[in-house]
Amino acid sequence: MEYHDTEKAKAVASRVEAFMDEVVIPREREALATGEPITTDEIEDLWEQAKARDLFAPQVPEEYGGQGLGFRDMLPSFEQVGRSLIGALAIRANAPQEGNMHTLEMVGTDEQKEKWLRPLVQGELTSAFAMTEPRQGGGSDPKMLQSTAVKDGDEWVINAHKWWTSDGLEADFYLVMARTDVEAHPYAGTSIILVPREADGVEVVRNVPHLGGHGITERTGGHAEVKFENVRVPVENTIGEENAGFRIAQLRLGGGRLTHCMRYSGMAQRSLEVAKAYLTEREGFGDSLAEKQALRHRIADAETRLHAARCMVRHAARELDESDARIEVAMAKMYTANVTNDAIDLALQCCGGNGIGKDLPVAHFYEHVRAFRLVDGADEVHRRTIARWAFDDVDTSEVENALEFDEELRIDALER
Known part of the structure; x- marks a missing residue:
């Protein structure tokens, strides 16, 4: 799909995708297969590799050791890191560190940035x-x-x-x-x-x-x-x-909700890729499962909704450049949370027993994605925000005029 991201955003996201495919996901697969955890030293080595590829902390200004991407330009990269259980961590773009870096960079004093932000970016502090x-x-x-x-x-x-x-x-x-x-x-x-x-x-x-x-x-x-x-x-x-804590938190959470959306979109996309590969290879009832129309249609629906979610996130990001975009962010977060939950649930179902097994990453994704409908605002909270906006914008004049006209007709009929 073409989302009309800037050339810089595309270039960095392409390098992040390559880093995920060549380095991070293979190490993730090994850890899942052996059960041996990825060490802190290995994470720090991934950071060094990310720096060598100009991928480290893409969301942070260059003066503090990041890549200096603008908010909209970093979203495609966040989707790519979401494809791995350790992707965001591997390039120092994981929550809550990413959001805390943004908060300090946005409103911190020069002294606070030197003492806390700079070592936080470099992984010297958590x-x-x-x-x-x-x-x-x-x-x-x-x-x-x-x-x-x-x-x-x-x-x-x-x-x-x-x-x-x-x-x-x-x-x-x-x-x-x-x-x-x-x-x-x-x-x-x-x-x-x-x-x-x-x-x-x-x-x-x-x-x-x-x-x-x-x-x-x-x-x-x-x-x-x-x-x-x-x-x-x-x-x-x-x-x-x-006394400006809530205003600052809203600025932090607005962008943070969208970066979460992209990370989970990447997780959902990889889950669908795993499911499609499994359906293509797995035979049952006379041919491959990928030829079963019911499954094909469900995959088509999941891909369509995921595309819509990506478009909503990008639109909210554009609006966030000009305002707090509270409604756009609420819509994008609530919709994407449900879309990614449904897509990963479908992927797990498509893979059958292998879906609940943990040789594949889908079961891990399934456990992680459920929280997304609660963290950074539960679905119900965002629906409440959207509903208040929707009803505040209601024009009742048409209904009132229609009822008034109906009453006039009724009275006229009685008089006749």
Whole structure:
């Protein structure tokens, strides 16, 4: 398909595709076959190979060690890395690191960028974004945020209980969302504060067990439960403007949702490729399964919806250059999450017993993709946003005029 991406975007994506096919996916297949995890040293070697191919951290400005791609130009590359379980990690474009890099680059001070962003890009540090809380705290309704940060001289005193903090078990620092003006509405009184792991009062409780929680690398990853009890950090650790945390988080999440869409689109595309290859080779009931019309039509439907999802993401990315594109992003995220879930489910079904077996990557993809309908906003939250926009735009005059005219006709008939 031709998506009219720029020549630069196409060129980088082509190199990323080659890197996936020649280096990353073969190593992934080996790890799946042997059960031996990919070591941290091997990941760092992949980073060096990515640097040699001018692929490392494509989303980060060159001055901090990345490739300096604009947001729209990096999307095709993110789709290519999504084809592998370790693809994004192999070029330092994995969540949540990618989103945290973007946040620091977008609103961090020069000092924060030198101290935290530069080593984060190079893999010398690992970060986590701590926003979600156990019930009854902030989650799908972020206005329920319970975490607080109170000024004491030139320090913040932070008290927070977070969970689903991606990479929180390994993080060297956390970007913590906390209410810094409890008298104000949370949208106008919340800040993002950088908290080093070694700060007194930081307790990493556990990694929350979850679907798809096992990986093929030595890196723990996962989503941690973390407590911050009377943690003191300098006020200068505030990321961006004080009390602007929700606005900054929205900027972070808008782009992050679209990069997730492309990564999962790549995952869905590879799943369909595996399924089509299996259907072509597997015989049953007189000929290859690829000749069975029902399966052919379902594959055709999946390819069509995946194409539509890619178009929606690119459109939302264009709009994001000019505005917050809240509705376009919500539509793209919700639609792509469901499309990729359905495509990978279909691929697994097409492969039969081999689909649920883990010699192929589809079962791993299947476990990972289900979370996409929850992370970065559950389907229902995005539907609520879209519905509010849809009904706010309703013109009731036509209905009202029609009812008024109908009433006039009825009265006239009675009088006659």
